[in-house]
Structure formats: structure tokens, C-alpha cells
Amino acid sequence: MYWNGVVERLNLTAKGSWFIHLTGSILLYFSITTTKNISRNEWILLCGMVGFYGWLINIVIFYIFDLLDSGDSSIGGIPDYFMFIxxxxxxxxxxxxxxxxxxxLIRVILFSLLSFLMEYILGKLGFLKLKGWKPIYSIPCYLLVFGVALPWTLKLIRKS
Incomplete structure (x- = not known):
């Protein structure tokens, strides 16, 4: 009985979580194997900083403003870690x-569109439940992240 509760808390069966696990695993593989212009130290620091940013955005958008829910909103499970970190x-x-x-500019637009597409698919699969948020609102956010925040973060890491 105890282990059923543990497995349930992992939220592995959330609607659409298969897409998060599949894309997250593929992206993780490529980020490890195709890194040429980023050193291992930069890779590790980027993991920490961007992971922190992702979790902070999760807290602000999903909990403070309550604009979205992911998976089973009462449980924070493994799909949430894949999605936000x-x-x-x-x-x-x-x-x-x-x-x-x-x-x-091409890369900023391409990665913004890719991120938008993944968010849109997660909404269609039922993993993301929109509560006042529309995926189109994310496009300026993605452009800001890819055009300003990430290059600034890498510059900050390389300075220190």
C-alpha cells in the first residue's frame, strides 16, 4: 500500500507526460553529446543557473499567478522536473x-518557435491546463529569453 502511494506521487501517468519524457531525454542526449563551444564547467554552471530560472518561472506562473497547471496539479512529480529543469x-x-x-536572429526565432510548439503540444495533449494563459503569450517571453537572458547568462559565466 505504501509503495502505491510513492509511485502515485511520482506522477508518471499524467496525461501527456510521455511527450515530456521523450523530448526531455532526446534533448538531454543531444546537449551532452553535441556540445562543442561550451566547456564542461560552463555546461554545469548553465545547468544550475537555467534550472534555477526554470523553477523560479514555475513558481511565479504556476503558483503565484496560477495561470497554468501541469499534470496533476496537486502533485509535483517527475514530469514537472523534466518540464521545468x-x-x-x-x-x-x-x-x-x-x-x-x-x-x-535566426537561432533566436527558431528556438522560440520550437519552444512555443512544444508548449502548444503539451496543451493539446492535456498535460498543460490553461487557466487564463494562452500559448501565444509565451512568444515574447521566448524571444526575450533566447535573445537576451541566455546570451547574458553565458557571458556572465564566461566572465567569472
């Missing part, structure tokens, strides 16, 4: 890995 960290590392001057 693994996903943002791996996407940020893949984005920053080849962030060069001539292609900056």
Missing part, C-alpha cells in the same frame, strides 16, 4: 552551443 536546461545548452553573430 531538464527541458529548459537542454534547450538553452543547445541554443548557446552554436550561438554565433551571423545567425543570432
Amino acid at each position: 531538464v527541458g529548459p536546461v537542454t534547450i538553452a545548452i543547445l541554443f548557446l552551443n552554436r550561438y554565433k553573430s551571423p545567425t543570432k
Whole structure:
């Protein structure tokens, strides 16, 4: 009986969680194996900083403003860790890995659209429950994250 409660608390059977686990695992594999322009120390620091940003955004949007719910909203499970830590960290590392001057704008737009598409799919699969938030609101946020926040974070890491 106890272990049934533990497994239930992991929230592994949340609607649409298969998509998060699949994309998170693929992105994690690519972020580890294709990193050329980011050192291992930068990779580790980016994991910590972007993971912190992701969890902070989770707290603000999902709990303080209560604009979205993910999975079973009463349980914070493994899909939530993939969505708020693994996903943002791996996407940020893949984005920053080849962030060069001539292609900056193209990469910002491409990764913003990719992130929007993943958020939209999660909504359609039923994992994200919208409570006043529309996926279109995320586009300016993604543009800001990819255009300003992530390059600034990498610059900060490389300075120290």
C-alpha cells in the first residue's frame, strides 16, 4: 500500500507526460553529446543557473499567478522536473552551443518557435491546463529569453 502511494506521487501517468519524457531525454542526449563551444564547467554552471530560472518561472506562473497547471496539479512529480529543469536546461545548452553573430536572429526565432510548439503540444495533449494563459503569450517571453537572458547568462559565466 505504501509503495502505491510513492509511485502515485511520482506522477508518471499524467496525461501527456510521455511527450515530456521523450523530448526531455532526446534533448538531454543531444546537449551532452553535441556540445562543442561550451566547456564542461560552463555546461554545469548553465545547468544550475537555467534550472534555477526554470523553477523560479514555475513558481511565479504556476503558483503565484496560477495561470497554468501541469499534470496533476496537486502533485509535483517527475514530469514537472523534466518540464521545468531538464527541458529548459537542454534547450538553452543547445541554443548557446552554436550561438554565433551571423545567425543570432535566426537561432533566436527558431528556438522560440520550437519552444512555443512544444508548449502548444503539451496543451493539446492535456498535460498543460490553461487557466487564463494562452500559448501565444509565451512568444515574447521566448524571444526575450533566447535573445537576451541566455546570451547574458553565458557571458556572465564566461566572465567569472
